[in-house]
Amino acid sequence: MEKHFTDSRVKGVSTGTTILAAVFDGGVVIGSDSRASIGGDYVSSKAINKLIQVHDRIFSCIAGSLADAQAVTKAAKFQLSFHSIQMENPPLVIAAASVLKELCYNNKDELQAGFITAGWDKKKGPQVYVVSLGGMLIRQPVMIAGSGSTYIYGYVDAKYKVNMTREECLQFATNALALAMGRDNVSGGVVNLVVITEAGVEHIVIPGDKLPRFSDE
């Protein structure tokens, strides 16, 4: 059983967080909360952006130490744009994920960051890859990560279906993030969503008061 890593043990600013990515029919939705905290006691930022655009149709979201994640994504963005110029083609999503994986695996002793990479490319369509803490890379139709993700494993297992429509997938992602934010004290703020399809990229922000409410006890 993979050891569960709680972000509150990360020193410095951590994105104790909830991130999620899910494939639907024709595209992929990637989403996150927006809270950055220090040690689980202080919210250092209420509305940070955890969805980093590494290329035109490829986004990455970060969990773990914010400093590490920013450094890694900066390096990855550079490598990817260089690669894209060399190939004279937009990079494949797996290329982006592999770049992140190499950085995470080769520096595994120093880094404390995990990534979910999601995007669309011409070869395989919409895809979601996860690079976990030690540098493992796997592909899955839906992926959740971050400290808040523990609380929504059951919900995601029960609710996610392959080949949902765009609206169903957006509702699923919003609900899942809202539920996680309701239970995890280091996740919160607004819900940031990005929808990536062949046609392009769409950003959606859902502020706290517009989040779905579930019957509270």
Next chain:
Amino acid sequence: MAAASMMPIFSQNVSSKSDLVPDWTRQEVSTGTTIMAVEYDGGVVVGADSRTTTGAYIANRVTDKLTRIHDRIYCCRSGSAADTQAIAEVVSYQLGFHSIELDEPPLVETAAHLFRASCYRYREELMAGILVAGWDRRKGGQVYCVPIGGMLVRQPVSVGGSGSSYIYGFMDSNYKPGLSKDQCLDLTAKALALAMERDGSSGGVVRLATISEEGVERRVLLGDQLPKFSTH
């Protein structure tokens, strides 16, 4: 809501001569587990998985974690198997005695307070997270949560054990006040199945019980009868 989450105790041993003897012989027996209790109008539904572990070894794969405390009062046990069994025995005795004195069936609230008294007094020595659920004439179906540390709170629905973390989201989105008995049974079975899929310390079969004025009905969901979810 405080989670009575029990982290599976992995090896803290340093000595290397342990190579010949498996780790789990030196681990405490734990009911790293998933337990759940839901109130409905007229009674309660309680449920649990059936796995007891000592480290990585499953000591009992058909455990019964739904323990009878009185005719219409049950408790769901999570945490150290020894601690919870001992506490349950003590409380059963105390409650039985109290009931004879009163010449009346005991209240669920009384049982919950007895659990809390023991759990709080010995909170330094114990590792026990307990859900007390039952039916009585005064308040109908009730669920009380007594997590590690000895807090006591009544809740319409409560989950506990190491597997409970994974189903908070599912429970928040699927529970509504006013569910019927069958809906509660369905919700509990699904939630436990989901937790058992994700938590290494939970598994086996799903044990369910409904407690109402009529009495106690028990059932078991075996492996092939467990709710299934689309795999991904």
